[in-house]
Amino acid sequence: MTRRLHVGVSLAPTWLSGDGWRRLDSNIENIYSEELYLDIAKRAEAAKLDFVFRPDTLFLDPQALETGPGFGSLDPTILLAAMVRETSHVGLLTTISTTFNSPYVVARQLQSLNWLSKGRVGWNIVTALDGNENFGLPAMPSAGERYARAAEFTQVVRRLWASYPQDALKQDRESGRYAVSALVQPIDHVGARFSVKGPLNLPAYGTSPIPLIQAGASPTGRDFAACVADAIFASTPDMAAALELRTDLRQRALGHGRRADDIRVLPGLSLFLAPNRAEAHELFAETHARADIGRKIAAIRDMTGLDLSHWPDDRRVSAADMPEVAPALRSRTHADLLLRLIRNEKPTVAELLTRPEVIGSAHWRVIGTVEDAVEQIRQWAGAGAIDGFIILPGGSVEALRLALDDLMPRLVEARLFRDEYRGSTFADHLKDDGDA
Ligand SMILES: Cc1cc2nc3c(=O)[nH]c(=O)nc-3n(C[C@H](O)[C@H](O)[C@H](O)COP(=O)(O)O)c2cc1C
Known part of the structure; x- marks a missing residue:
């Protein structure tokens, strides 16, 4: 039985990095407007993708701006809110750091977007790599401290979401009962890093939990992901790395009393696609x-x-x-x-x-045709190395279009991907991995 893959596309925008933004069709002037991303979200939805995804950081390297847009961007949660009205199914995966924020505000923002999008929000939990000075911290906390904070932060957020369940809402005109207040309970959390009384001032949308994605694969990161996340956004430059990560995460999930299938490995897939291999290699060389x-x-x-x-x-x-x-x-x-x-x-x-470990955040990379990409994806999926991937288009708008408009239908034909949505929430899409 072949399982369907779970596929998202990054709105980072990786296809404008290097010299990609200098191309005539790059639409770079709209990098801080919604239309550039809305077009991609609509294409992603037409291709039945699980989600669109925006990574994020909270600092700026002005020197990097000399040659490209770098990582500076619109706030990802606000950007994804702008996609809500013009899409209906595609998941909206935002990135929020647990190192620099407060759990009550984050729980509320995510639940708000979940209501507005009717259950399509997901949270990419990051512990961040830089930016401490923007938050009054003289040094970046150690990875161990960041993960400890992330674990408590995530626990508080989940409890806040549960503190006002949707079934507490009655809105009964007849009796005048708005909600069953007994079902809305404080969480009274007092931990090493946070004290949060609760309840959240917003009910949960529906009964499916908001999907959690984690990025970071040190032993502590893996353990955190295996304990709480539905998927990990992974850096796996080759199939052996993905296979090792997936085997280990599944084992760790069992150790946390979860099912091995509860944690999915979704590596970034950097796609330098062109109509033929020579052009794809040219695109890669030009970009860098x-x-x-x-x-x-x-x-x-x-x-x-x-x-x-x-x-x-x-x-x-x-x-x-x-x-x-x-x-x-x-x-x-x-x-x-x-x-x-x-x-x-x-x-x-x-x-x-030239290797992805140095210039591409260690992501899986295909430089070639749509056919080449299908073949590699087939191999990795067949070997049990992945549960899906996150498309990181490289080099040009054309590479982005080839990935969404040509590659995805080929994966449907190869029975590696869904031909239709079977539910309307992000959680529904993640659950939809039956035999294709
Ligand atoms: C594939 C991948 C993507 C990441 N994306 C982000 C991001 O968008 N924003 C961010 O602040 N940190 C990001 N991080 C950093 C992690 O959240 C984490 O802080 C870092 O990797 C340290 O954990 P580790 O030692 O487990 O790798 C990413 C890490 C990885 C591996």
Whole structure:
């Protein structure tokens, strides 16, 4: 039995990164308006995708703005609220950091969007990598502290959602009873990091829980995801990495008293698509033509402590070159994937600088035709390495269109993806993975 995959598309917008935004059809002038994203959300819905997704950060690197839009963006939850009226089925996955916010406000924002979208909201829980100084914190809390806060934060949010269940609402004109107040209870949470009385001042929409997605795959991150999340947004540059992650997460879910199928692995899939392979490789090369080598070298140094700035291009990098004292890390996920590549392949410096572990957040990458992408997806799905993926279109608007308008119908034909929505909420889509 082949399971249907779960597919989302990132509104990041990855297709405008590198030199993608300089193309005539990039629509870059509308990057801070709703229309650019609405068009994609409508295409995503026409292709029956599970969700559109907006990653997010809460800081800005002004230097990066010299050559591209970087990560600065509209607030993702507000952006997704603008998609509500012109879509009816596609899930709306927003990103909210647990490091810099307060659980009561976040519970309310997400539940508000859930009402407005009739059950289509999802929460990508991130613990963030930077931005502490924008929130009065002199240093970024350690990953351990961020995850501990995330766990308590998420517990509070879920309890707040449950504190005012929808069935408490009666709205009975006849009797004049608006709600059964006995069913609306405080949560009286007093924990190490939060004290929250509750209840939430908004009822829950429906009875399905709001889907939770987590990004971060260190052992602590995996454990957190396996305990609470419906899916993990993963960085898996090759099939072996995805298979290892999925096997481990499923095992951890069982350890938390959940079913293995309760946690889904959805890697980012960077798609540099074109009508033929030569054009796809050209697109990839053009996109990265102005890439700043200094930034890549700095990224490698931050993740491993190794400084390659004076190394010749053809010198191989191996595990033996790693400094004895590893640097303090904000993300183990990315550092571990880079070290794994160096250990397994001993790449030359030149090779290393083109790999997703260095220039693409370690995401799975296909540079080729729609056919090539179908083939790889078929292989990864057949091997049990994934439950779906998140499309990160690369290089051009055309690559984005090929992914949504051409690739997705091919996956339907290959019986790897749904041909129709079978429910209308995000939770319904995640549950819909029966035999295709
Ligand atoms: C695939 C992936 C996507 C992420 N996306 C975001 C994001 O959009 N915003 C953010 O603030 N942090 C993001 N993070 C950072 C994580 O939330 C987390 O803080 C970080 O990875 C450290 O945890 P780790 O040591 O488990 O990797 C992402 C991490 C990964 C691996």
